[in-house]
Structures are given as C-alpha cells and as structure tokens.
Amino acid sequence: MKEFFRQHGLRILAAAAAVAVLLSVLTYFSSTSSVLENIAGVLTSPFRAAATAVSDWAADKRQYYEDVTALKEENAALKKEIAELRAQQRDAQAANDENALFRRLLKLQEKRSDFTFVSARVLAHSESNWTSSLTLSHGTDQDIAVGDCVVSAEGYLVGVVSEVGLNWSTVLTVIDTDTELGARIFRTGEIAVAEGDFSLMNEGRLKLSYLTADDEVLTGDQIVTSGLGGYYPSGLVIGAVESVRTGDDGLARYAVLRPMVDFDALTEIFVIIDHDVVE
C-alpha cells in the first residue's frame, strides 16, 4: 500500500484536485445541481425512497401501537368512570327514595304528632290462601312489638303486628280473620267492631259488626279506629262502607268495608311503635 502511494500518490492527488476543480467549475456554471451530484442523486433516490417508506411504515406502526395502547388505557379509565358514575347514580336514586320516604314520614308525623313511627319495607306478601299477611324488614331492632298498628304512607291502617323477630315482623292485615278492632263511624261517631271475615277476605274486604238498629250507616262512610281501651291508636282510617247487609239470622246488621289500602301494591309502610292513649 505504501509502495502504491509512493508510486501513484502524486497522480491520485492531481486527479482528485482536477475532479475537485472540475466539480467546482461545473457547480459554479450550473443552474441546478452538478452532473455528478445529479448522478449520485439519481442512483441513491430509490434507496432513499425505500428507506423512507420503511421508516414511515415503522413510524406508522409505532404510532398505531401507541394510539391503541393509549386508547385501551383511556377505554379502561372511561369504563371505570362509567361504573363509578353508575354507582353514584344508584346511590343518588337510593338517597332520593329514602328522601321521599322521610318526607312522607315527616308529613305523617306532622299530621299525627301523637304517634312515633318507624318505617319498614314489605319483604313478602301473603304466602297462604287462608291468611292475609305481610312480612316486614324490621323487628325488635327498631322497637317494633306485637300489637303495633301499621299504616300506609297516606296514614291508612294496613294491619297489626302479630309476630316479631330481631329484623323481621309479620303483620296480619285488617282483612285477616284474626283481626278485630274497635271502630267508629267517622260521620256519626257511633261505635262498632271491624273484623276480618273469611268469606270477605278473599274479596279483599272486611266486616263492620255489632251495628245496632239505630246506627245510621251509609255507603261511603269512613270507618276509623275508636282507640277505646288504649290498645290501638284512635282515628286511623280502616276503610269505607261498601254495603250494609243483614246477617243470616235476619236480625243483626253488618257493613262490608273496603280497605283504603291496596295490600298487593304496598312496598313501604310505617309502624306506630308508640301513641298517646285517648281516655
């Protein structure tokens, strides 16, 4: 190699200088690029294009991957947000329902300040054809006791607690054959007894018994609890008179009462756990 440069070095240098001068001259006089540059450009252009295409493809793929990853993360975050919002919506709905319940309770409490109410949900309706009952979501945990009266949100009498456990209680509705309440005809103030009757129970009705010949009972008369004896509160609406009939003996009269409550539609009720006794 040394020998080669020793022999031809000057020639090579001279040739390089000549090429350099030639390129400089051509560049100076050319309006575009020099011929050699042009040749080099033409020759390298496909390779550059290919390299650029590969590079663009790789960049595109990288971008796609980054986008997909970002979208996946965003999607997961959005899903989480939707779940949280739905949970919040459910909480809000529950709070709304509770609010409505407390409003009704407040209204009821304002109407009857002599009562202490506890709200409860109806867990189950009658299980048997021979009784009419409801199962509630509270029991002794809310101070509910056997004999407590149960009313609807409107304040109409639903029934009386017959059995009570820690977090459940059973209510026999006013149409059950075991129910017997001191009653008063609201219009006249006359006293009678409202009681469940088996024949009427299946029709969703109850009986107003012990009517005297002087009692003026008219269809549509409201019947309320008398409160006599202090066992049950007074003034709770039991139902309205639907018809007045004569008993099988042909002497005693009784009225058929239509309760003010649709027992099958009840979902929330109020238990009167304490009340002032009317003397």
Place this chain on the structure above:
Amino acid sequence: MNLTQTTALKWTVYALAVLLLCFLKRLLLGSATFWGVLPFLPPVLLAVMAAFEQPKSAVIAGLAFGALCDLVVPAPFPCLYTLAFTIAALLIATVMSNFMQQGFARALFSSVLAFVIVDLFEIAAMLTRGADLSVMLWLFARETLVSCVLLLPSYPLLRAVHRLFAD
C-alpha cells in the same frame, strides 16, 4: 360411604332441591294469584317426597318440613303444618303405596291427599271463627287444582334426587 352418610346426603340434596323450587316459585310467580288463589307449594313438595320414601323417612320429613312451614308461613293456629304434614306423610307413605304404583299419578293423588289433610285443619280452625263451610270448600278445591300444576316442575326434580340415591 355408609348408610348414615348416604341418608344424610340424600336429605341434604332433597333440601337443596326444595329450596331451589321454592326460590324459583317466588322468582317466577311472586304473589301472583290464579283463579283467585295463590299456588301453595309446600304440600306438593311433601307429597312427592313422601310418595318416594319409606314411611319412617316420610314421617320424619313431614315433621321437619311442617315445623319449618309453621315457622315461616302464618297459619290459623300454631303447629298446623307440623301436624298436617306429619299425618299426610304417614298416609301417603303407607296407604297410597298400597294402592298405586310409583309414578306421576301417585304423586298427583298424594298431593291431593296432602291438601285434603292440610285444608281440613285450616277449615277446622276457621269453623271456630264462624267461617262459611261452602266458601272454604270452594277455596280448597281451587287451591288444590292450581297448586297441583306445580307438580310439573317439582316431580321430575325430586324424582331425580330419589333415583340418585335409589340403590
């Protein structure tokens, strides 16, 4: 597995099947009434089980199932279902087995017999409260007819449990 273990397992599976049927009934029918009555599942379940089993097992099942029903289903007097189900199970497992071959017909007649006995107690209790006998008999007829439809899902499931432990 010895006999005691097999018996315990069999009645556990029976109990699970009964729970499943009660759950499905509550889920699908809720408090829906047909012909003015609620379909009443417990006597049907007891009748099918008693129709498959020996008298001793049937009576114990009737006693346990009746006691359970008395705890959860309101009745005109306490222990109505315990008494009625025990007697029904005994009669089904002894008398019915002498008259009929095992099968759907026997389960059907056993269910009717169970309703006769349960409703006899109900009627007796209601008579003391002055209820009209004809109204009660009409209710009994409708209740039995409507409830026996529940045999259609109950019978195959309980028969499968019985066959599982037949040998």
